Structures are given as C-alpha cells and as structure tokens.
Amino acid sequence: xxxxxxxxxxxxxxxxxxxxxxxxxxxxxxxxxxxxxxxxxxxxxxxxxxxxxxxxxxxxxxxxxxxxxxxxxxxxxxxxxxxxxxxxxxxxxxxxxxxxxxxxxxxxxxxxxxxxxxxxxxxxxxxxxxxxxxxxxxxxxxxxxxxxxxxxxxxxxxxxxxxxxxxxxxxxxxxxxxxxxxxxxxxxxxxxxxxxxxxxxxxxxxxxxxxxxxxxxxxxxxxxxxxxxxxxxxxxxxxxxxxxxxxxxxxxxxxxxxxxxxxxxxxxxxxxxxxxxxxxxxxxxxxxxxxxxxxxxxxxxxxxxxxxxxxxxxxxxxxxxxxxxxxxxxxxxxxxxxxxxxxxxxxxxxxxxxxxxxxxxxxxxxxxxxxxxxxxxxxxxxxxxxxxxxxxxxxxxxxxxxxxxxxxxxxxxxx
Numbered sequence: 001x002x003x004x005x006x007x008x009x010x011x012x013x014x015x016x017x018x019x020x021x022x023x024x025x026x027x028x029x030x031x032x033x034x035x036x037x038x039x040x041x042x043x044x045x046x047x048x049x050x051x052x053x054x055x056x057x058x059x060x061x062x063x064x065x066x067x068x069x070x071x072x073x074x075x076x077x078x079x080x081x082x083x084x085x086x087x088x089x090x091x092x093x094x095x096x097x098x099x100x101x102x103x104x105x106x107x108x109x110x111x112x113x114x115x116x117x118x119x120x121x122x123x124x125x126x127x128x129x130x131x132x133x134x135x136x137x138x139x140x141x142x143x144x145x146x147x148x149x150x151x152x153x154x155x156x157x158x159x160x161x162x163x164x165x166x167x168x169x170x171x172x173x174x175x176x177x178x179x180x181x182x183x184x185x186x187x188x189x190x191x192x193x194x195x196x197x198x199x200x201x202x203x204x205x206x207x208x209x210x211x212x213x214x215x216x217x218x219x220x221x222x223x224x225x226x227x228x229x230x231x232x233x234x235x236x237x238x239x240x241x242x243x244x245x246x247x248x249x250x251x252x253x254x255x256x257x258x259x260x261x262x263x264x265x266x267x268x269x270x271x272x273x274x275x276x277x278x279x280x281x282x283x284x285x286x287x288x289x290x291x292x293x294x295x296x297x298x299x300x301x302x303x304x305x306x307x308x309x310x311x312x313x314x315x316x317x318x319x320x321x322x323x324x325x326x327x328x329x330x331x332x333x334x335x336x337x338x339x340x341x342x343x344x345x346x347x348x349x350x351x352x353x354x355x356x357x358x359x360x361x362x363x364x365x366x367x368x369x370x371x372x373x374x375x376x377x378x379x380x381x382x383x384x385x386x387x388x389x390x391x392x393x394x395x396x397x398x399x400x401x402x403x404x405x406x407x408x409x410x411x412x413x414x415x
Contacts, residue, residue, distance in 0.1 A: 012087045018077050021057050022047060029095040030074050031067035035060050038070050041095070069097055098137040104128070104145050111170070112150050118166065125154070125169035132176045139176060148177055152186055155215075159196040168208050171200070175214035184222035187215070194232055201241025206248060210258050213245050217262040226269075233269040239279035242266065246284040250291060260288075260296050264303045273310050282307065282316040286323055289330070297334050301341035308348035317345070318353045328363040332372060339372065340381035347388045357392055366392065 020027045020040035029041040035055040039047075044067065047056055054061050074094070081091040110116055110124035128147070131138045154170035179187075187193050200212035220232055232238065246259035263281060267273050285304055292300050304327075307313030317323045324346070331342040346365065349356040365388070372385045 012084055012089060015080065017073075018080060026092070027073070027077060028092045030070040030077070032070050033067065034062060034064040038073060041067060096135060098135070099131045099141045101141055101145060104131070104142050104147070107131075108145060108147055108150050111154060121154075122165050122169055125166070125173060129169060129173045129176075132173055142173075143177060148174065148179060148183055151177075152183060156187070156193050156196065159192055163196070163200065168205075168211075171215060172207070172211045175211040175218075179218050179222050181222055181224065184219045185225075185228070187219045188223050188225075188228040188232060191231070191235075194235055198235050198238045198241060201237065201244070206245075206252055206255060209241070209245055210252075210255050213242055213262040214258045216242075217258065217265045220262075220265040220268075230269050230271060233266045233272040233275070239263075239266065239272075239276045239281065243276075243279045243281050243284050246288060247280075256288060256291060257293075257296055260292065260300050260303065264299045264306075267303050267306045270310075273307055274312050277307060277310070277312045277316050282313065282320060286317070286320050286326060289326060294334060294338075297330075298338045298341065301330075301334075301338050301345065305341045305344040305348070308345045311352075314348055314352045318349055318356050324349060324356055324359040325363040328360055328365045328368055331365075331368050332375070336377045336381065339375075339377050340384065343369075343372065343381050343384040343388065347384050347391070350388060350391055361392060 014026055018026055020030075020043045021037065022039055022043040025040070027038075027040040030038050031041045031044065032038045033044060033055060035058050037055055037057045039056070044056075048062070048065060074092075078091055078094070081089050085091070107124045107128050111121050111128065113121065128142060132142055151170045151174040155167055155174055157167065158164075159167075187197070197212045197216050201209050201216075203209050203212070216232065216238070220229055223229060242259055242262045245255045246263065248255040248259075250256065263276065263285075267276055267281075281303075285300055285307075289297070289300055289304075304317065308317055327342045327346050327349075331339055331346070346356075346360060350360055369385045369389050373382050373389075
C-alpha cells in the first residue's frame, strides 16, 4: 500500500477489486494472466520467479506466462486515487510497459541483416539502445531474444579496419548487459578484439570511450582464466585509457562509475599493477576519491589497497600529500567494507614509510583506530587496525597513551 495511505486506513477504504490478490495492496500496474485473473505486475512476476506455475487464485496451471496490461482497471484505480486525494491519496503513475518481444526481434533482425541498408541497421540499433536504457524489464526482454550474440557479432565485425557507427552502436547496447563466460572468451581470446576495445578508449567521443571501458570490465570480470586476464591488463594503453576516463570532468558521472569498475578489475591482476601506477592511477584515485558514491568508493579504496601492495604504488601514494589525511578522514565514514580497505592501505603505507606514520598520527589516526576496534566492523578491519596501532606505538604522543585508558572496552591486545 502506498505510504500515504498507511495512517488513513480508517478514513479511506480501498475497493476490494483494486487490491492485488497476492499482496492485498493497491495495484499500481495491473496485468491479466491467461486464466483471466488480474494481479499487480510486481507481485505476479515474483510469484512466477520463485518457481510457481499455477494461477494464485484459481490454482489452474499457467499455460502462457504473457502478462497483458489491464489498462481499464489501471485507469479506474487512477480515477479513484484522484477522487480521494483530499485524504492524502496520491495518484499512481502510468507505468511504462516492457518492450514488445516482437518489436525486439524485428529490430535485432534488421540490425543483423546483411541485405538491409546501412542506415536502417544503425537506426535499429539506436532504437534497441533506447529500449535497453529505459528499464531493467526491457533489458530482460532484449537479452531473452539472443541479443548478446547478435550484438557481439556486429560490434566486432571488421575490427581490423576503421570502426563505424554500426560498431559503436552495437557496443553501446552491449555495454548495458552482463556477458556469459563463453561470450567473454569470444572477446578475450582474440588479441585483435582486445586491441580494438583499447583503441576505442582514446576515441574523440567520451560515450564510445566509456562504452568500451564497460565491455572491458565485463570481460575481465567474466573470465576465470588468469592468463587471459593478464593478457588484457598487459595490452598497450589499456591503463592509460581507463585513467583518462577517470580524469574526465565530473559533468559526465558515468565516466567515473565505469572508470573505477574497469580499473579495479584490471588491478586484480597482480603482475601488471605497476602499469596502473605508471599510467597515473594513483593521482586519479586520490583526486577523485571524494567524488565517488558509496559502492564506487568501496571499489576505489579496494583499488588503493591493491596498489599499495606493490612498492611503486606504495611510493606513489606516500608522495601524494593528500593520501594519508584523506584515508584517515574517511576510514569510518562510508561502510564496513570501505573501512577495511582504508585500514589496509594505511597499514601498507605506514609499514613502508616513517613519514606516512607521522602524517597519519598528525591527521588523528589514533583516535580513529581506537574507535574502529570498538565498532561493529569486520574482523579483518579490526585486525588491520590492531596491527596499525602496534606499528604506530612509538608515534603515540604521551597524552594520547594516557587517554587510551578510557577505551577499556577495546579489544586491542596489549603490546
């Protein structure tokens, strides 16, 4: 039931036939199944998704899982909402209907048609791109019609020559989908295809650059072969291209989101992390860290910790004046996972540099660590905090040591 109705159950009576038989709540997107019964779309989709194959009301087997929008009932519900708005009832919005599977099949056929005109094929891909961007439901419909295989074929056709709008549009649609491992192997196993994606990282269009980075990240994350992952991360220019996307102005937030996902995936390959450092990843990460959203901040801090595990990365972070103060500042501010990564990065930096130790103490790390070990964060984060406290023992000001007696509940072991 809409939140606006919760305190009004005495003053407002929802008509029985406006309620979903499954959830008993006001229907927002009524759809009719093959038995003639009407349900709210989200409820019946959840019912079917959990393995049920019968109509919830009649118990008759569902021989057809097509959901037909009940426009008449939805309009009646909307009229009822408007009539009762004096009671605080809000009108339900008209839902966007999922893409028609027939239309999707037609567009895919047009896009892959060798006999169709070039402009028709590009236009079909652009329409698919618009549908895929509209909703998760549309993407599910598109994926269910063998779209990824078609898009891969178009996106990587004639990669040895100059890329075309047809390639770019197919890549744009493809970047919005997860790929199976065989599909990832299709890309990763051919150096020409990997090289093509890396080349697009330097295209004049930022959209094309970001779409290419998205596919690279999907492919690297989707293959189990460490050898193939290493081949991709060793490709000339791949880190420079990704760092360039991270450094793109903030007027294009998708660049930041895709850029950090791709950089993290590539940095999971240990033997080529030094290439990320040489490409300027350290400066990009520290300069952009305050701009990331929660999930992206976690991924950025995980990347920082990974790069701190190699000497060149540790030295680069230590030489950046903002690294240690920034890590200390955010260590408890984002999430348990982010706390763990920030503590790990600080531990690596302080283990390698007395200057980093002094900077951390000056930034207030001792208080942060004592709070951390008393918090509900992960055991790994607490263990890293304890190791860091022990490492910084000689850096503790005497008044800080005296005040630490106030933290009687701390599980920091004596040392």
